Amino acid sequence: MSSPVSKPRPWLLLAAFAAVYLLWGSTYLAIKYAIATMPPLLMAGSRFVLAGTIMTLVGRFSAEYEKPTARHWRTSFVVGGLLLVGGNGGVVMAERYVPSSLAALLVATEPFWIVILGWLWLRGARPGWQVVLGLLLGFGGVYLLVGEQLFAGAGASRAVLGGVGLVLLAAFSWAAGSIYGLRAGGPRSPVLASGMQMLAGGGLLLLLGTATGEWATVRPGGFGLAAWLGFGYLVVFGSLVAFTAYSWLLTHAPPARVATYAYVNPVVAVLLGWAVLGEKLTGTMLVGAAVVVGSVVLITSQQKPE
Numbered sequence: 001m002s003s004p005v006s007k008p009r010p011w012l013l014l015a016a017f018a019a020v021y022l023l024w025g026s027t028y029l030a031i032k033y034a035i036a037t038m039p040p041l042l043m044a045g046s047r048f049v050l051a052g053t054i055m056t057l058v059g060r061f062s063a064e065y066e067k068p069t070a071r072h073w074r075t076s077f078v079v080g081g082l083l084l085v086g087g088n089g090g091v092v093m094a095e096r097y098v099p100s101s102l103a104a105l106l107v108a109t110e111p112f113w114i115v116i117l118g119w120l121w122l123r124g125a126r127p128g129w130q131v132v133l134g135l136l137l138g139f140g141g142v143y144l145l146v147g148e149q150l151f152a153g154a155g156a157s158r159a160v161l162g163g164v165g166l167v168l169l170a171a172f173s174w175a176a177g178s179i180y181g182l183r184a185g186g187p188r189s190p191v192l193a194s195g196m197q198m199l200a201g202g203g204l205l206l207l208l209g210t211a212t213g214e215w216a217t218v219r220p221g222g223f224g225l226a227a228w229l230g231f232g233y234l235v236v237f238g239s240l241v242a243f244t245a246y247s248w249l250l251t252h253a254p255p256a257r258v259a260t261y262a263y264v265n266p267v268v269a270v271l272l273g274w275a276v277l278g279e280k281l282t283g284t285m286l287v288g289a290a291v292v293v294g295s296v297v298l299i300t301s302q303q304k305p306e
Contacts, residue, residue: 008252016245016252020261024246025268027238028100029276031092033230037223040092041209043231048084048202051239052195059192066188068196075184076196077204079177084201085208086173090166097163099279104269106167108292111259112138113175118255121179130298138295142168144288178250178258190251194244266293 034043059065095103112135119126186193209215249258266289273279 019245021264023242025265030230039214045205052198055195064189080197080201082177090170094163094166101270101273108262110171134298141291
């Protein structure tokens with residue numbers, strides 16, 4: 001994999017990783033509150049369009065500003081589509097059927113795809129036996145997380161399994177967008193690049209929500225305070241702060257190292273889901289969570305420093 005363009009200051013790296021680690025872990029809870037009364041795709045699309053508009057305006061007056069080209073917008077739509085429509089949109093839709101803590105634990109599979117795509121797509125080093133073992137353990141952990149649903153009755157269990165499938169596809173889509181963005185041409189300003197990606201991805205989410213008839217379910221008066229607070233938290237902390245930090249890290253740190261946010265996000269999400277929503281985890285699921293996180297550590301610890 002390519003090395004970062006310049007060596008950033010340590011405190012900037014620390015702040016960016018802290019934002020991605022902690023703030024994104026809490027967004028699963030915020031999503032749960034927001035989609036309780038808001039249509040999921042329109043909520044997600046509005047969140048990113050609003051945040052993207054703010055970021056683009058800020059980027060317009062940054063020292064690194066350059067007029068966006070057609071290539072920049074093409075990159076923004078591809079990356080925004082993979083990260084925000086496939087990645088975030090899949091998680092938002094899935095959280096209608098699965099607990100926020102389980103969604104976060106399943107998103108921890110993203111580093112698996114980062115490693116595989118980095119090898120196949122970026123022609124990185126072939127994964128060693130430790131990485132292969134980590135991949136096998138990781139998918140075994142996913143089975144432990146959702147295995148009980150495989151043997152449950154029909155009806156609700158099918159919806160849960162569908163949600164699990166959506167989260168796994170979302171993790172793959174997010175990894176693909178992250179890898180694609182490394183080689184694609186984007187604006188010099190990371191703020192402008194983030195804003196354009198959010199505008200593109202948010203616009204696509206709004207189109208998808210329109211195509212699926214979500215506007216017919218919009219009742220602003222019935223959203224409630226909790227949903228609006230969740231939406232505001234997602235705009236400010238999930239998008240303006242954490243997504244920008246993630247985009248910046250992808251150009252200043254190795255992708256496998258950036259993907260280590262998957263270690264912390266599930267822990268934050270599980271604790272918040274338990275403390276605030278009363279979500280429960282069985283012993284088997286806790287073992288599966290430990291296996292998934294352990295396998296991610298095993299995989300990324302084998303990546304050479306870049």
